[in-house]
Amino acid sequence: MNAEALTLPPLADAATLIAEMGARARAAAKRLGVAPTADKAAALHAAAHQLRAQAAVILEANARDMAAGKTAGLTAALLDRLRLDEGRLAGIADAVEAVAALPDPVGAEIERSVRPNGMELSRVRVPLGVVGIIYESRPNVTADAAALGLMSGNAVILRGGSEAVHSNRAIHAAFVAGLEEAGLPADAVQLVPTQDRAAVGALLRAQGLVDIIIPRGGKGLVARVQDEARVPVLAHLDGIxxxxxxxxxxxxxxxxxxxxxxxxxxxxxxxxxxxxxxxxxxxxxxxxxxxxxxxxxxxxxxxxxxxxxxxxxxxxxxxxxxxxxxxxxxxxxxxxxxxxxxxxxxxxxxxxxxxxxxxxxxxxxxxxxxxxxxxxxxxxxxADGGEFGLGAEIGIATGRLHARGPVALEGLTTYKWLVRGTGQVRL
Missing domain, CATH: 3.40.309.10 (Aldehyde Dehydrogenase; Chain A, domain 2)
Known part of the structure; x- marks a missing residue:
């Protein structure tokens, strides 16, 4: 597979692009939300296998990004974030498999109680739904976000930075090949096919299609997301x-x-x-x-x-x-x-x-x-989800609502109440 072949023609109407991706993601999320743990784990193992099998393609794509980054004058720190080699790519595949081994949070019972009238109440974890992830420089985020989204029952829409465009496309293609091999919907993990900034704006305004936005990148990116988003945002602005x-x-x-x-x-x-x-x-x-x-x-x-x-x-x-x-x-x-x-x-x-x-x-x-x-x-x-035993992380959250610190599987779920009665009526 040639990384250039992964390039899709840009759409003039960014809102239409995101709306179509969002609708497909919503349909995929419904399937993932009830997918058995074994099926999700099998898909992750297949995706990890594809990442290893397509290593040459991915590393060639990354070499193109590195060359472009050096020409553009990226700092040594940003180039280090961008760079992949055999060891780092193997680590990305290992991290995907590590997520497959984690406890599935979907359906996990948080608490249970019985009311005096006999009604049984339980609170259980459910997926957030469709998660939009906007990130810069780090191609490993493509695989990490895909793996965490899949295992937590969420569909993800990924929008990576232009610095890593070829790397992201190659990693995404390998991951989707693993999904299809395991029989799960390819639309569960989508990569925005254009670097047009208008697509970011459309993603931030996609209320009703996207349930939460998670930005990973520099202060400028995160500030823009927090300022413009019309859907909830889970993020940290900077790491001082x-x-x-x-x-x-x-x-x-x-x-x-x-x-x-x-x-x-x-x-x-x-x-x-x-x-x-x-x-x-x-x-x-x-x-x-x-x-x-x-x-x-x-x-x-x-x-x-x-x-x-x-x-x-x-x-x-x-x-x-x-x-x-x-x-x-x-x-x-x-x-x-x-x-x-x-x-x-x-x-x-x-x-x-x-x-x-x-x-x-x-x-x-x-x-x-x-x-x-x-x-x-x-x-x-x-300060890393993997080091905390959470597997790959989607990011660090510094706010007080929903999740805080490393956000991994549990942080990508919410909950619902289940009430089991025997005919109780309220007086």
Missing amino acids: NHLYIDAAADPAKAVELAVNAKMRRTGICGATETILIDRAYSAPLAIVDALIAAGCEVRGDKAIAALSPHVEPATAGDWDCEYLDAIVSIGQVDGFAGALAHIDAHSSRHTDAIVTEDAATAERFLAEVDSAIVMHNASTQF
């Missing part, structure tokens, strides 16, 4: 994550966690962007030096800048910046209260962590920091 080094932190642990949290992969939303160090902490320079040695640019407040000539002065904007690059802002704070005040003022409520050997301080931090994910003595790079 903090690592607080408490006075009681173990120095070796603090250095290791700081370097990993920032530098393991700088372009992911779980990367630490700001490090806060208690003024009473004994070894701040070791943290600064370790980050610089790892290739990180350090921007510090006056106290941190005074420690090393290699530190760039931080500006006011640095404390509210999601770098997604090998850059970190570091500031000293006056103890626990100072750290909380800074986090309250600047955190995006995605992931914040404390490094300390003081158990009481750790518990206060876990209780008082109001973020979707709060950590103690662990790298913020663990």
